[in-house]
Amino acid sequence: DAGVTQSPTHLIKTRGQQVTLRCSPKSGHDTVSWYQQALGQGPQFIFQYYEEEERQRGNFPDRFSGHQFPNYSSELNVNALLLGDSALYLCASSSGTHKNIQYFGAGTRLSVL
């Protein structure tokens, strides 16, 4: 039974570029949440997708957007990258009936130069 999978594992971009990160939830899960973890910090909630709609959003600018597909996988898009966007981006999946019990992927390490 595959857990939460994220791709790519590492990514290097330059300022102003756009990036897309991908996540496949754990089997049986239909809810995907995205978090940003800066170096030495705890994860911060970006947004959550359920039934292909953004259900909740944290304190992140509109440059951060997402999408959920019918198979429950999800993408995180970040436009106009800033140096401060360098972080580990974590995807977490959960079931629709227990959204609070979340299982995390290994993350995508984004470096913005």
Added chain:
Amino acid sequence: AQSVTQLDSQVPVFEEAPVELRCNYSSSVSVYLFWYVQYPNQGLQLLLKYLSGSTLVESINGFEAEFNKSQTSFHLRKPSVHISDTAEYFCAVSRMGNTGKLIFGQGTTLQVKP
């Protein structure tokens, strides 16, 4: 809004010694509480959770945490640590109900020395 404070950024301890990692939270509503562990270059693994019922919760690898509502705390303990327990530990809270937004503390680095 909820917030989480992990009182120690680093906790060094010798192997086979007991350890306590402290977590306090602030919330105007009832909450669920979680501990996650993060090994180097990996994602977060759910260690244990408090949703309701007994205030003492245990994990399969010997950790336990106790929910103390009056002190708004959810400290993590282990009676005897191993070298393999060296990792970053995060306390998290979410408001009660099926919301799914986790608020994390800054993390505590547990360093187990031989």
